Amino acid sequence: MASIDVFNHQIPAEPDFGYSQAIKSDHLIHVSGQLSLDEAGDFRHADDFAAQLKQTYANFDKVLNHYGATRNQIVSQTLYVVNLRQNATATAEGNLAYFGDHRPVSTVLGVPELTFPEQVVEISFVIDTKLPA
Numbered sequence: 001m002a003s004i005d006v007f008n009h010q011i012p013a014e015p016d017f018g019y020s021q022a023i024k025s026d027h028l029i030h031v032s033g034q035l036s037l038d039e040a041g042d043f044r045h046a047d048d049f050a051a052q053l054k055q056t057y058a059n060f061d062k063v064l065n066h067y068g069a070t071r072n073q074i075v076s077q078t079l080y081v082v083n084l085r086q087n088a089t090a091t092a093e094g095n096l097a098y099f100g101d102h103r104p105v106s107t108v109l110g111v112p113e114l115t116f117p118e119q120v121v122e123i124s125f126v127i128d129t130k131l132p133a
Contacts, residue, residue, distance in 0.1 A: 003025075004023060009039075009041070020032065022066070033080065035114070035115070036056055047120065053094040060123065067129065072133060074127050075126050076125065077123055078107045078124045079095075079109065080121065
């Protein structure tokens with residue numbers, strides 16, 4: 001039987017919406033859409049794509065740290081981007097800055113809106129802890 005380990009940022013949205021930030025089952029970790037929230041769960045960096053992307057990846061790093069995983073073990077990411085054509089270059093630049101030489105599979109979807117009115121990016125991930133760190 002696979003063991004399950006659940007991770008949360010301990011912010012109000014998690015119990016209010018009934019979800020977890022990440023669940024590890026055996027060697028795979030599935031991570032909910034990360035976004036630009038601070039430690040208290042308040043949305044930050046309204047309408048600033050680059051700042052939201054940076055905060056989103058920083059929040060995801062907390063998930064990696066919890067599981068002792070590294071960016072090299074990320075196998076997949078899905079980015080949801082408002083105004084994709086306008087934010088395509090910043091999306092690519094942020095992605096390259098975050099991953100360096102690592103190349104997980106990636107899907108980028110242009111969406112009309114996200115949870116918060118000023119939110120312009122959200123990213124979900126899959127991590128395989130059996131891969132070399």
